[in-house]
Amino acid sequence: MKVLVTGGAGFLGAALVKALAARGDTAIALDLAVSPVLSRAAAENGNIHVHTGDITDMSNIARVFKAESPDAVIHAAAMVGVIASLGSASNVFRVNMEGTINLWETMALFGVRRCLHISSEETYGHFTADRVTEDHPQNPLYAYGVSKVAIEHLGRTYAMTHGIENINLRTSWVYGPEFPRMRVPRDVLEAACNGTSLHLPSGGDSKIDHTYLDDFVDGVLKALDLEHHPHDAYHVASDSCPTVADMFDIVRSLVPGADISVGPGVYKHAGKVDIPRKGALDCSRAREAFGYKPRYDLAAGLAANLEYLRNRSIAN
Ligand SMILES: NC(=O)c1ccc[n+]([C@@H]2O[C@H](COP(=O)([O-])OP(=O)(O)OC[C@H]3O[C@@H](n4cnc5c(N)ncnc54)[C@H](O)[C@@H]3O)[C@@H](O)[C@H]2O)c1
Structure with missing residues (x-):
């Protein structure tokens, strides 16, 4: 399988790229720049293809689709975190929302169906219990979480209007x-x-x-491999x-x-x-x-x- 990983130079993206390539998939990383982790991984494994570009410009995404013909996408590119979103809510929405819309539009153009969106427990705001399921109300407190809920909701619209299957994998504080x-x-x-x-x-x-990186990666790959998803949101956490x-x-x-x-x-x-x-x-x-x-x-x-x-x- 050929899998595009947006944010493939980032913490989670690079780990996913490495894991995909290690099991024999072609992992296509798209990010603003190449991180040392991604650069080392690409030097060691020819299954890793690296592209740079900003997802707020749709032509950057289309260029990668044209060159690589991915079968599926793991979407991990984002302005990440509450603190980043406090500093610049408009930037968070531009990258997280507009970038995601550009991605789905490109997927529809190239006939690619599956997108695994890395979502967050920040979408819930205050938890109402010590252990919650995916049905917990989504009342995020900060722009970052609001942008992630917006992606989840708009993904359902794109499922209806463009045939995109946007699966939201909500994780929590991944470390490693x-x-x-x-x-x-x-x-x-x-x-x-x-x-x-x-x-x-x-x-x-x-x-x-707190979710250890290896568990997160394992959960995402398992979600990628499932042919028919009974839900569009899952917890992948500890x-x-x-x-x-x-x-x-x-x-x-x-x-x-x-x-x-x-x-x-x-x-x-x-x-x-x-x-x-x-x-x-x-x-x-x-x-x-x-x-x-x-x-x-x-x-x-x-x-x-x-x-x-x-x-x-x-x-x-
Ligand atoms: N790490 C966590 O604990 C955690 C928890 C919940 C959800 N998430 C989600 O997982 C995803 C990855 O997070 P991460 O922890 O790896 O963060 P990260 O910051 O390491 O990775 C995000 C990547 O996105 C890239 N990016 C940002 N703007 C871009 C743009 N305009 N065009 C192309 N690439 C762009 C960055 O350069 C970066 O490499 C994000 O969607 C984040 O919201 C992470």
Whole structure:
């Protein structure tokens, strides 16, 4: 299969590109620029084809479709995160909405049906329970989550009017090697690994579904491979919600003597903006439809991420 991965140079996109190529698919990455991770991967595996271009210009997408004739798309290009959206809501909508519309229009022109859109638990706003299903009301608090809900809704319109099958894979806080933004657990693991101090004044009580990168990739590929989808939205996450304080405890047990601590209360994006009440994303629907079952609980994922950091610091 030939699969176009938009945002293929990013954290999730590059991991998906590598996994697709490793199993023998042709992985076509489209992004604004080539990241070091993507560049290394493409040098090692000829199944990876790299293209640069901005998805807000439809001709960039059409050029790639013409050159590569993809069979399906994994759509991971976006202006990502609450903080980015606070700074520039219009930019978030231009890239996330307009870029997605350009993608679907191009898919319709070239007769490509399936798009797996990487959506987010930010679409829910405040969770009403510690564990929620895909039917939870979508009342996002910030422009980023609003843009993701808008894509989900408009995808249903494009299904009717253009025959596009837009499947929304809602994930939560994915972490793992080369996570690009500074938030837990990256900052905690790096402090523990480098022997520096990290003392967050608040955040310990927030319950967050933290998904290890390998589980996320596994879920997306399983969704890609399912021929007929009974739903257009699934959780691909860890199905658990340890507190941030639990995370610090685990890291302290992995790195005895680590000088890290977190105070009580709600976790803040970039230390400034309260996150909504969150919880676990129930993954029963994805398990029943395509056999997704997360393998990493938080302790296992943190241990794997820490091992990566240690190996990287030895290599450098
Ligand atoms: N990482 C998470 O925890 C998480 C959680 C929920 C949802 N998501 C979603 O997953 C997707 C990927 O997120 P990520 O964590 O890999 O972020 P990322 O920032 O690492 O990747 C996004 C990629 O999109 C590219 N991009 C941005 N604007 C573009 C444009 N105009 N044209 C072409 N490419 C453009 C960026 O260059 C970047 O490489 C996003 O849709 C995000 O909303 C991520």
